[in-house]
Amino acid sequence: MNEPQASTQPPLPDHLSIDPRSPxxxxxxxxxxxxxxxxxxxRFDVAEYCISEGWVKVPAxxxxxxxxxxLMIRLKGKVEVFYK
Structure with missing residues (x-):
């Protein structure tokens, strides 16, 4: 049942921000x-992430x-992104 839905989802980018003003x-x-x-x-409070550089930005x-x-702080570590 999840197979048809997966084909309509865009690929997850390496770097993504929730701010519409961000590139x-x-x-x-x-x-x-x-x-x-x-x-x-x-995590449910991530505002921006980068998988290749291994960081997330969360509110301070x-x-x-x-x-x-x-105000955002950058935390370094292992980042995994997935569709629910």
Missing amino acids: HHVAAVFQHDIGIRFNDQE GKTLDRKGQP
């Missing part, structure tokens, strides 16, 4: 439910930058 934002990917596993633990608590966007 690494791919809207077609976000039409499907994706999961991100970082260091063998699923409730801290905001001067433009009102969440």
Whole structure:
């Protein structure tokens, strides 16, 4: 049952961001439910990732930058991305 659905999903990029202003934002990917596993633990707060460089960006608590966007920190480790 999952086979026909898999063919309509776009390939997951090496570098992806949830921010629509980013050059690494791919809207077609976000039409499907994706999961991100970082260091063998699923994360739900990832804003950006890069598989080849091995990092994810996550919000640093409730801290905001001067433009009102969440302040991000980069965590290095093993990144795996998959469709749910």
